[in-house]
Amino acid sequence: MRLLVLFLGLFVFNLSVAQTDADPAVWSHEVNKISDTEYELVFKGKIMDGWHVYSQYTAEGGSLPSEFTFEKAGEDYELVGKTTESETIVEYSDIFEVDETFFKKEAIFTQKIKLLNPEVRQISVNLFYQICKEVCIPKDYLFEISLDGSGFVAENKSLDERSVALGESLKVDLKNKELLNQGGISSQEGTANLWMIIGLGFLGGLIALLTPCVFPMIPLTVSFFTKRTQNKSKGIRDALLYGFFIVLIYFLLSLPFHLFNSVDSQILNTIATNVWLNVFFFVIFVFFAFSFFGYYELTLPSSWVNKMDAASSKVGGGLGIFFMALTLAIVSFSCTGPILGGLLGSTTLAEGNVATNLTAGMVGFGLALALPFALFAMFPAWLNSLPKSGGWMTTVKVVLGFLELALAFKFLSNADLVGNWGFLKREIFLGIWIVLFILTTLYLFGVFKFPHDGPKKKHSGARKVTGLVSLVFSVYLILGLFNVTSLKLLSGFPPPSFYSVVETESDCPLGLDCYKDFEEGVAYAQEVNKPILLDFTGWACVNCRKMEENVWSDPNVYALLKEEYVLISLYVDDRKELPQDEKFEFKYDSGRIKSIETVGQKWGTFQTINFNAASQPYYVILSPNMEVLNDAVQYVDVETYEAWLKSGLGKHQLSMNK
Known part of the structure; x- marks a missing residue:
C-alpha cells in the first residue's frame, strides 16, 4: 500500500511542478563577527508556497533531514555548539508513520565557529536538504563564505562589467507585477493538455498491443500466472500487482528527464529545439519506420531477455511479478520502441513542462498495456475471445511506419525553422505529407506490398475503411496546400503560413x-x-x-x-x-x-x-x-x-x- 501511495504522490507532483528558473528554495547567508576569532554564520532559505524543507532533527524513518558539512572543520576552525534552527512545524506522516519536522516559507540555520587558523578568510559549507511538495527532491547547495565581508561569487567566477551591464538591461521594472498570476487563466488549459497527453499515451499503448511483439505475450502471461497459483483471490492480487508494475516501469523511464529541469528551466526547451537533436530524431524516426516496413528488426540483446525471464521464474512473490513485467517491456521493445520514440518526440512539441508531459504520456502508455494483461491474468477464459495473430498485425506495423515517417519530417521541419535554413517551407512539407498518405492509401488498398507481407488475398473491411480515411486525409492536405481550407486540424504541425516559398510582406x-x-x-x-x-x-x-x-x-x-x-x-x-x-x-x-x-x-x-x-x-x-x-x-x-x-x-x- 505504501508503494502505491508513493507512486501516486510522485505522479501528482509531476502534474503540479512549477516552471521557474529558481529552485523552490533560494538560499543566502550572513556573517556576524563576535570577536577576532569567533563568528556566527546564518544560513537563510526562502521557500516557495506549497513547499517545505526538513529540519536537521526530523524523526528517523521519515524523510531525510537537512545536513550541513563544514569543510575543514577541526582543521581551520571548530564548531561551537550545534547548528540551531528557526521555528519549525511538526506533523504526522501517513506514509512513513512518524512525526516529521520541517520549515515552511523560511528556514534559518545558525552556527557559531571559532578560528583555529587566524589566516583563514573563507570557508565552504555544503547543505544537503530535501525540498518537498507531495514528493521530495534531494538538493545540495554550496555556501562559499567570506569572513572579511568581501563576499563570494558562485562557481568561483566573476563577471566582467559588460556582462553585468547587459544582464541588468534584461531586467524590467514592472509595475503591478502581482497581476500576472491573479487570474489563473494561464493554468486553465494546462490540466486539459496533460489529460490529452495521457490520452495520446494511452492510444499509443493500445496501438502497441496490436503489434506482433506485444500481442503474443498475452497467452504467455496467462500461462505464467496460471502456473503460479491456484488460489483465485491471490491470483487477482498478483494480476493487479502485475498491471501496477507495468505502469511503474514506464513511469520510471520518464524520471531522468526531470533531473534536467532541476538544472535549468530552459534546458528542456533548449534540448527540444536543438537543431542537431531534431535532425537526430529525424534520422531515428526514419530508421524506426523502415523497421516497421519489414526491412530489418529492432531487438534488444537476447541475454537481457533471458536473464529477466529466468529471474521472473526463480524469484517468488512481488519481485518475481516485477521481473515478469520487466520481461514484457524488454521483449516488446522492437515494436514499442518506435511508438515510445514518437511519444518522446511529440511531448517535446506540446505546451508546458516537457518532462511532465513525458511522464503523463508514459503513464498513459503503461496503463493501456497494463489493463489487458492484468485482466487476462485475472480471467484466463477471456483468451478464447481474442482474434488470432496474423497478417493484420503486419498491416498495423506498416501504417505505423508511414506515421513515423510523417512525424520524422516534423522534426526536420523544427530543425529547419530554428536553424533558419529555409529549405523545408510550408508547401514542401505539405507535399511530402501528401505523398506519404497517398502511399499509405495505396498500400492499404493492395497496390503494393512490403517484404514481410504475406501472399495477396482479400482485404478486410477494417483495412479498407482505414485506407478510405487515409485517402480523405490526403485530399484534406491537398486542399490545404492550395489554401482551399485552413488546415486548422493540423495547427502547429506544418510550418507557419508566413514560412512560405511565396514571398510574403x-x-x-x-x-x-x-x-x-x-x-x-x-x-x-x-x-x-x-x-x-x-x-x-x-x-x-x-x-x-x-x-x-x-x-x-x-x-x-x-x-x-x-x-x-x-x-x-x-x-x-x-x-x-x-x-x-x-x-x-x-x-x-x-x-x-x-x-x-x-x-x-x-x-x-x-x-x-x-x-x-x-x-x-x-x-x-x-x-x-x-x-x-x-x-x-x-x-x-x-x-x-x-x-x-x-x-x-x-x-x-x-x-x-x-
Missing part, C-alpha cells in the same frame, strides 16, 4: 506587424501610446501555432491585435547567434551563471527573470510605461482571449484618462 503570424526586439517594440508603443502584447513564442512551439491559426485568426481578435496593440514576439528557441559584442554571461539570484550567446537564450532568460515563467505560448499585456495591465495567459480559447485583450485595452485607456 510580413514575417509575422497572419501578416500582422510585429517587433522581434523588446526595446524596439517598447519605443514604438511609447511613440503611438498603445498597449503592448508581449508574445513569448517559439519556432518549434506547436501550441503557439495553434493560438495564431485558431485564435488570432478570429476576426475580432485579429482586429484588436492589428489596430489596438503593439505586438512584440520574442522567440525563445531562436538559435541565431548574437553579435559578439552582445554575448554575455548572466548571473541569477541563486548564484548560477548562464552564458547568453543566441537570440533565444536572451529572450528565454528575459522571460524567466521578469515573469518567472518558462513555457510558451505566454502572453502579457503591458502599458508603454511597463505597467502590467492584466494577468498572463497561455493557451486559451477565442472568447477568453478576446475578453482578455479587451480588458487590457480598457485598463490602458482608463489610465490614459487619469
